[in-house]
Amino acid sequence: MEKQLLLGDEAIALGAIHAGLSGVYAYPGTPSTEITEFIQNHPEARKRGIRSRWCTNEKTAMEAALGMSYAGKRALVCMKHVGMNVCADAFVNSAITGVNGGLVVLAADDPSMHSSQNEQDSRFYGKFALIPIFEPSNQQECYDMMQVAFALSERIKEPILLRIVTRLAHSRAAVETGRQHEQNAFSPSTDQWVLLPGIARRKYAALLEKQGAMEEEAEKSAFNKMEKNGNGQLGILACGIAYNYVKETIGQEGNILKVSQYPLPQAQIQQLASENEAILVVEDGQPVAEQDVKAMLGTGYKVWGRLTGHLPRTGELTPDNVATALGKEQKAAFTPAKNLAARPPQLCQGCGHRDVYGALRQIIEEMPDARVFGDIGCYTLGALPPFKALSSCVDMGASITMAKGAADAGLRPAIAVIGDSTFTHSGMTGLLDAINDNTPITVIISDNLTTGMTGGQDSAGLNKYEAICLGLGMDPEHLHVVTPLPKNIPAIAALIRKEIAYEGVSVIIPRRECIQTAARHARERKANKAN
Amino acid sequence: MKKDIILCGVGGQGILSIATIIGQAATQAGIYLKQAEVHGMSQRGGDVQSHLRLSTEPIWSDLIPIASADVIISMEPMESLRYLEYLSPEGTVVTGSVPFVNIPNYPDETALQSELDALPHVVKNDIEAVAKDCNGARGANMVLLGMAAPHIGILSVEQLREAIKVVFARKGEAVVEANLRCFDSPTHVS
Numbered sequence: 001m002e003k004q005l006l007l008g009d010e011a012i013a014l015g016a017i018h019a020g021l022s023g024v025y026a027y028p029g030t031p032s033t034e035i036t037e038f039i040q041n042h043p044e045a046r047k048r049g050i051r052s053r054w055c056t057n058e059k060t061a062m063e064a065a066l067g068m069s070y071a072g073k074r075a076l077v078c079m080k081h082v083g084m085n086v087c088a089d090a091f092v093n094s095a096i097t098g099v100n101g102g103l104v105v106l107a108a109d110d111p112s113m114h115s116s117q118n119e120q121d122s123r124f125y126g127k128f129a130l131i132p133i134f135e136p137s138n139q140q141e142c143y144d145m146m147q148v149a150f151a152l153s154e155r156i157k158e159p160i161l162l163r164i165v166t167r168l169a170h171s172r173a174a175v176e177t178g179r180q181h182e183q184n185a186f187s188p189s190t191d192q193w194v195l196l197p198g199i200a201r202r203k204y205a206a207l208l209e210k211q212g213a214m215e216e217e218a219e220k221s222a223f224n225k226m227e228k229n230g231n232g233q234l235g236i237l238a239c240g241i242a243y244n245y246v247k248e249t250i251g252q253e254g255n256i257l258k259v260s261q262y263p264l265p266q267a268q269i270q271q272l273a274s275e276n277e278a279i280l281v282v283e284d285g286q287p288v289a290e291q292d293v294k295a296m297l298g299t300g301y302k303v304w305g306r307l308t309g310h311l312p313r314t315g316e317l318t319p320d321n322v323a324t325a326l327g328k329e330q331k332a333a334f335t336p337a338k339n340l341a342a343r344p345p346q347l348c349q350g351c352g353h354r355d356v357y358g359a360l361r362q363i364i365e366e367m368p369d370a371r372v373f374g375d376i377g378c379y380t381l382g383a384l385p386p387f388k389a390l391s392s393c394v395d396m397g398a399s400i401t402m403a404k405g406a407a408d409a410g411l412r413p414a415i416a417v418i419g420d421s422t423f424t425h426s427g428m429t430g431l432l433d434a435i436n437d438n439t440p441i442t443v444i445i446s447d448n449l450t451t452g453m454t455g456g457q458d459s460a461g462l463n464k465y466e467a468i469c470l471g472l473g474m475d476p477e478h479l480h481v482v483t484p485l486p487k488n489i490p491a492i493a494a495l496i497r498k499e500i501a502y503e504g505v506s507v508i509i510p511r512r513e514c515i516q517t518a519a520r521h522a523r524e525r526k527a528n529k530a531n
Numbered sequence: 532m533k534k535d536i537i538l539c540g541v542g543g544q545g546i547l548s549i550a551t552i553i554g555q556a557a558t559q560a561g562i563y564l565k566q567a568e569v570h571g572m573s574q575r576g577g578d579v580q581s582h583l584r585l586s587t588e589p590i591w592s593d594l595i596p597i598a599s600a601d602v603i604i605s606m607e608p609m610e611s612l613r614y615l616e617y618l619s620p621e622g623t624v625v626t627g628s629v630p631f632v633n634i635p636n637y638p639d640e641t642a643l644q645s646e647l648d649a650l651p652h653v654v655k656n657d658i659e660a661v662a663k664d665c666n667g668a669r670g671a672n673m674v675l676l677g678m679a680a681p682h683i684g685i686l687s688v689e690q691l692r693e694a695i696k697v698v699f700a701r702k703g704e705a706v707v708e709a710n711l712r713c714f715d716s717p718t719h720v721s
Contacts, residue, residue: 005558007568114569171567171593172554241593248592319596332620333598337612339638339646343541345577346633378575385635 006175008168011139012106013038015146020181022073022101023051025061027425028454029080030115031169032108036078037457048183054451056460057396057425058083062090062105069103069159072187074150081109082116084125086396086426093195094159095129096203100189102150103159110166111285111316117376117395119314121285126161126262130207132214133161133262134223135240139173141223141260147181152217156210165284167316168241215263223260226268228275230255235276236326237269237293239283245322246282264292278302280310280325284317344384352512353379355484356417356446357387359492363415363500364389370413370500371406375399375427377419378453379446390417397426403441404434413500416443421451424461428468431505435473440503442496445469446484448514456517469507478502484510533586534685535595537614540606541631542579545672548698549604550581552676556686556694557585567593576633578610585685604679606672607631608647608655609638615650623652625679627671629659654678661716670713677714
């Protein structure tokens with residue numbers, strides 16, 4: 001046994017390597033990114049030949065992992081919570097096909113939206129797909145659960161959803177490591193995975209039949225446990241990291257049912273209910289367990305949580321809001337400081353996106369009817385002062401398609417701004433729609449040669465953007481590449497003006513390397529020279 | 532024994548290096564540690580903070596409860612005030628004294644400094660200037676760690692020095708020495 005200081009993300013990554021992983025498939029997204037990066041950089045992963053390159057999006061990742069599972073090997077898919085929406089088709093159907101090699105799907109939720117546009121709870125997806133969910137409470141469980149999850153996946157022949165939240169993903173603690181599992185041998189499935197209606201009906205029935213076994217697994221899981229040190233007034237159901245906040249508040253006291261493996265262990269919940277007058281459900285994210293426990297126990301029994309106002313309806317749990325829910329008085333604190341100003345994140349000084357917005361700002365000032373539809377990335381910060389250039393930012397790829405729909409309704413000029421990595425993730429198909437309709441939109445693919453916001457990961461379409469656009473049918477007359485530098489802003493603005501006047505699809509690609517990755521590449525070159 | 536520390540500053544100022552060094556020292560000393568970091572968008576010149584918990588007993592929550600932090604260690608005066616509600620009434624603020632102004636509405640500096648000075652336990656200094664004297668350039672974060680070291684308590688100054696050597700070892704002897712000079716810089720004005 002060896003002790004290492006690891007982020008929750010890193011503990012998952014190392015746990016997966018030690019559990020005999022053969023491939024990780026992922027698209028970067030906070031707070032999940034560090035899992036794949038850890039595997040990419042780990043010598044043991046290289047030695048074992050674990051496949052770890054970034055994927056184009058979460059759907060391609062999910063499907064490739066399912067393919068690896070089909071071939072008999074253990075695969076991991078990692079994404080932030082909203083990535084689950086992108087891969088949902090493949091994810092839900094992977095429960096119908098079932099798996100061969102162990103398959104674990106990792107969703108990192110972001111309650112309080114530290115770096116996200118919503119706080120959806122991925123446990124809904126696990127319930128929806130009718131598969132087991134693991135929810136670690138600490139870094140050690142992150143590591144330990146990987147072995148258990150892969151083994152369970154192979155035993156019941158279903159994918160497993162592993163759900164974490166930001167505060168676990170990005171918090172470090174000592175983790176004991178050491179147990180190693182061999183990688184699976186290549187042994188493709190001989191089962192039928194063709195989801196034609198007749199086969200799908202049979203497979204869906206088989207999935208429903210497995211529900212009892214999944215519940216039994218949760219009832220006897222070592223990750224779920226009952227602590228009986230209370231007086232019978234209040235039972236506490238604590239899911240995942242909520243358990244830590246409960247323990248921080250009441251220490252060794254209390255009747256607590258810790259839940260880290262789903263489906264919810266019904267027998268244990270019934271027992272908790274029979275031994276206490278009310279149950280407080282403490283869970284990070286949305287009131288998933290609270291609703292289920294309420295339904296399980298009926299209207300006569302008191303179930304408290306986020307829906308009853310005992311805990312806040314939105315935002316992440318903290319030791320403080322949990323202490324309040326448990327009736328503890330808050331300690332007297334200093335009053336908040338008066339001389340404070342918000343310090344929001346900003347586009348880096350010298351960033352090429354700045355020059356793109358410099359040009360766009362001119363257009364918006366000249367044409368008040370112009371609307372700029374934004375997308376997900378560093379360049380979303382173009383919505384903030386001093387640029388104030390964006391009208392929307394909804395989901396990966398929505399810039400092009402929303403501009404198209406608005407243009408269809410008569411909006412002129414309709415401009416889309418999308419980054420290079422977001423374009424290959426989910427923008428290309430929308431551009432094809434626009435080209436096929438010859439919709440009058442101007443698309444700016446702001447190409448910084450990397451996936452910038454999440455820390456400079458490889459961009460799937462590197463050096464292929466003109467070819468992709470032409471391949472989709474772009475008229476070369478209206479496809480332009482420019483260099484976003486302050487001195488070029490007037491020329492870029494003039495080009496945008498010209499293309500806005502064209503009643504068809506135009507694509508402008510401002511291309512300059514992200515200054516963060518450029519600096520990193522310079523350091524790497526210097527280090528290589530020194531060696 | 533238990534020490535709860537809030538580390539804060541502006542993205543890029545080097546607070547995660549401070550956290551790494553304290554983490555290394557804690558691991559070496561065999562005490563428990565939890566450290567919640569901020570990654571992602573907030574690193575683009577926005578405010579960043581880390582909750583660092585050290586204890587001789589197991590630690591539950593990754594986050595520090597309100598009014599419980601023993602020390603706030605901040606690279607910058609306004610950021611040190613942002614987390615004031617986390618400071619215990621007996622707690623100490625250790626901060627760089629020179630504002631980092633990258634926003635148009637940075638508060639009035641005189642008012643800010645007097646609000647800071649009104650707190651019961653404050654240690655502040657121009658950490659960039661001290662680093663420059665010691666080192667010629669970078670290392671303000673190590674000056675700050677040196678100022679904070681006596682208040683961390685659960686780890687000795689010597690244990691922190693050793694951790695600096697380990698963490699910077701791969702960058703070469705010169706970098707280790709420069710960082711130790713900053714850490715050891717004696718003039719910590721309060």
